[in-house]
Amino acid sequence: MIRHAQVNPGSLQENDVLALCICVLYAEISMAPIMAVFSNYFNLWRVKLVNKIRLLISLLFLTTILATTPVLAAEPGAGEPPDGWKVSAGGALIVAPAFSGAKNYSLLAVPDLRVVYKDLFFVNIRDGIGYSLVNQGGWRIGPSVTYTFRRSEKDGGSIFQISGGHKNTLVGLGDVPGTVSLGGFAEYSLKPYRVRLELHQGVTGHRGLFGEVRGSYHGVVKFAGPPLIYSFGPHVRFGDQTYTNAYWGITQEQSARSGLEQYHADAGITAYGINGFTMVPLTKAVSVSIIAGLERLAPPVANSSLVRDRGSANQAMGGVIVSYGF
Numbered sequence: 001m002i003r004h005a006q007v008n009p010g011s012l013q014e015n016d017v018l019a020l021c022i023c024v025l026y027a028e029i030s031m032a033p034i035m036a037v038f039s040n041y042f043n044l045w046r047v048k049l050v051n052k053i054r055l056l057i058s059l060l061f062l063t064t065i066l067a068t069t070p071v072l073a074a075e076p077g078a079g080e081p082p083d084g085w086k087v088s089a090g091g092a093l094i095v096a097p098a099f100s101g102a103k104n105y106s107l108l109a110v111p112d113l114r115v116v117y118k119d120l121f122f123v124n125i126r127d128g129i130g131y132s133l134v135n136q137g138g139w140r141i142g143p144s145v146t147y148t149f150r151r152s153e154k155d156g157g158s159i160f161q162i163s164g165g166h167k168n169t170l171v172g173l174g175d176v177p178g179t180v181s182l183g184g185f186a187e188y189s190l191k192p193y194r195v196r197l198e199l200h201q202g203v204t205g206h207r208g209l210f211g212e213v214r215g216s217y218h219g220v221v222k223f224a225g226p227p228l229i230y231s232f233g234p235h236v237r238f239g240d241q242t243y244t245n246a247y248w249g250i251t252q253e254q255s256a257r258s259g260l261e262q263y264h265a266d267a268g269i270t271a272y273g274i275n276g277f278t279m280v281p282l283t284k285a286v287s288v289s290i291i292a293g294l295e296r297l298a299p300p301v302a303n304s305s306l307v308r309d310r311g312s313a314n315q316a317m318g319g320v321i322v323s324y325g326f
Contacts, residue, residue, distance in 0.1 A: 084118040087326040094291070094319030096158075098166035099151055100247060100271070101297060101304070103312040106164035112321055127198075130185060140187040146200055151176040151247065169310045172258030176246050179205025192218045194233075208243025210270075212236065232276040240267045248304040261305040269298040271315070289321040 090112040098106045115123040119140065120132045130144030149159050153170040183200030199211040216233035244265035255262045273295030281287045295315040296302075302313040 086114070086116040088112070088114045088323045089326070090321060090323035092291075092319050092321040094317060096317035096319075097312075097315050098158075098161070098164060099170065100315070101301065101307040101311040101313070102166050102169065103310070104164065104166050104169070106158065106161045106166075108158055108160040108319075109162050110160045110319075112323055114323075127185075128181075138189045140189075141185070143182075143184045144198070144200075146181045146183070148179040148181065148202075148205065150178040150205070169306075172260075173250070173254050173306070177205040179203075179207075181210075183211075194218065202243070206243060206246035208240055208246055210237070210239035210243045212238070214275075216275075226281050229279045229281075230277060232274065234274050235272065236269060237271045238267075238269045241265065244268075244270060244301055248301040248306055250305055260309060263304045263306070265304060266300045268300045270301050271295050271297050273315070285325050287323050287325070289323065290319070291321065292316075292318040 092108075092110045092112050094108045094110055095105055096108060098104050110125070113124065115121075119135055121130070123129050128144050128146030130142055132140045132142040134141040151170070152175050153173050155161070155165075179202040181200035181202045183198065185196060185198045187194065187196040194216045196214045196216075197211065198214075199209070201207075201209050212235055214233060214235040216231045218231040219229075221228040221230065241264075244267060248263070249265045250258070250260050250263040252262055254260070273293060275291070275293040277289060277291050279287055279289040293316065295317075297307060297313040297315065301307065307313055
């Protein structure tokens with residue numbers, strides 16, 4: 001006989017609720033490989049799962065934002081969210097390759113929403129949604145869910161593109177669907193240094209395994225005016241064959257449609273480079289940031305005919321971000 005545990009809602013704390021949401025989402029998606037054996041029902045189950053994931057992600061965003069509202073409304077003139085919460089919203093103009101491996105560049109208008117709760121819970125476009133199950137001794141370890149936007153053979157690599165593009169470079173290769181990925185992160189900080197590992201498995205879209213290792217140095221330069229906050233450091237990206245072939249492999253059919261030589265990409269390091277970030281607070285709430293990066297595609301993907309014949313292994317990006325903190 002199975003007994004169901006009863007939870008008293010009044011006993012739950014904010015971080016308990018956040019952890020519960022992440023763990024439920026994490027556990028549900030983890031069942032995907034097991035369900036694969038039921039081939040007759042898998043496609044229907046996968047569609048329902050994706051819908052649930054989208055709903056949960058939307059609810060997490062909404063719940064996180066609304067969580068700050070009652071306190072702010074109850075205390076007129078309060079300029080800060082509840083203790084532990086940090087919320088910022090803004091936008092960025094970024095110049096970047098039209099897709100990974102492109103030689104043509106695009107101008108992107110990217111929204112910048114960030115929600116953080118006590119170094120435990122975070123939401124942002126780059127790192128997705130995550131929760132630190134371990135947060136002590138300089139370590140932060142926990143699960144996370146990310147989303148990679150689709151790569152369209154007609155429209156390019158980003159839904160945020162407002163100008164530029166790849167000039168039909170991808171025509172004939174088909175689309176790489178948007179991908180929900182389940183994984184986690186491990187980060188160690190020893191001021192002023194930080195090292196972070198991320199590993200994710202696509203459960204929709206390309207269904208590949210991919211990850212990144214980043215190292216960074218953080219500092220502050222104080223002038224007569226506001227301080228200049230900066231960080232910089234190297235990164236290495238990697239992926240399995242499913243991941244690399246989704247973006248850089250050329251099948252026989254794709255070769256016939258596009259005119260590119262067939263290519264099968266191996267697993268391994270896909271790119272390495274360095275990124276930099278500077279931020280200046282203009283007021284207590286408004287800040288301006290500048291980001292820049294240089295990257296070199298590694299042989300498993302740089303040797304693809306897509307990159308070799310129509311693109312470039314050298315990649316660069318830069319942009320300006322304006323944020324308002326609540």
